[in-house]
Amino acid sequence: MKTIQPIARLDLAFSLLCLQHRFNLPVARISRAVSHTGDGHLYAVIGLVAWLFEPTIGQTFLLLGLLAFLIELPIYWLLKNSFKRRRPAQISDLLTSFITPSDQYSLPSGHTAAAFVMAVLLEHCYPELGLIAFIWAGLIGFSRILLGVHFLTDIVLGAILGMTCALIAIQWIG
Template structure:
């Protein structure tokens, strides 16, 4: 458990740095908008557009995305309910949360996992969009930290989960 102490201290220090400045309310306003793009609605729109407009790869893209989410969601819930890591505001009175999270625990970040899952699938089927997709996914992860609902390590594990599940689905679909 001593290995976790430096990580936990870093997480707490980084969250304090991100949340204790005079512009935190303005940053939270922008972060809320970015975070909202990772709620899932946009993923459905992207899949629908690909399906309707791309006769060549659209169906494979949708199938791959659905398979990736079918893999990711049970792993996400198992990890979240196994680690039961408290959210940042529960660790320190100095940390604020600018939104009410949809569940109790913080590890891993589901928004980040979903964002990087989509970015990985998008980059496989539509490589020219890869830079935009990964920047967008990175901003979703950062927004979760800036909103006070996740630590850095929650986001890092979310990245690994999302990319890993997407890669498994890409290899399974094979297109």
């Protein structure tokens, strides 16, 4: 347990830095909009648009996405319910949550995992979109911290989970 304490302190300090400033309400509004792009609806739209407008690569992209999420979601659920890490506002009264999260626990970040699944798949199928996709995924992850629903390590582990699941799907399908 002592090996986790420095990480927990770093997480708390980083969240306090991100959430305790005079601009936190305007930042939360922007963060809510960024975070909303990672709710999942847009991923389905991107997959369908790719498939409709570019049948060959788009079909591969759609299949990769379906497989990657088929891998990612049960692992995400298992990790979340195994770690049972409380959310920032539950750990410290100094931290505020600007949204109501969809579930009780924070580790790993599902929004971040999904965003990085999409970033890896977009970079694989449409390399010209890779940089934009990774910046977008990073912003989704960071927005979750700025909204007070995740710690930095939740985001890092979510990104690793998402990238790993996408790479496994790419290995299987090609």
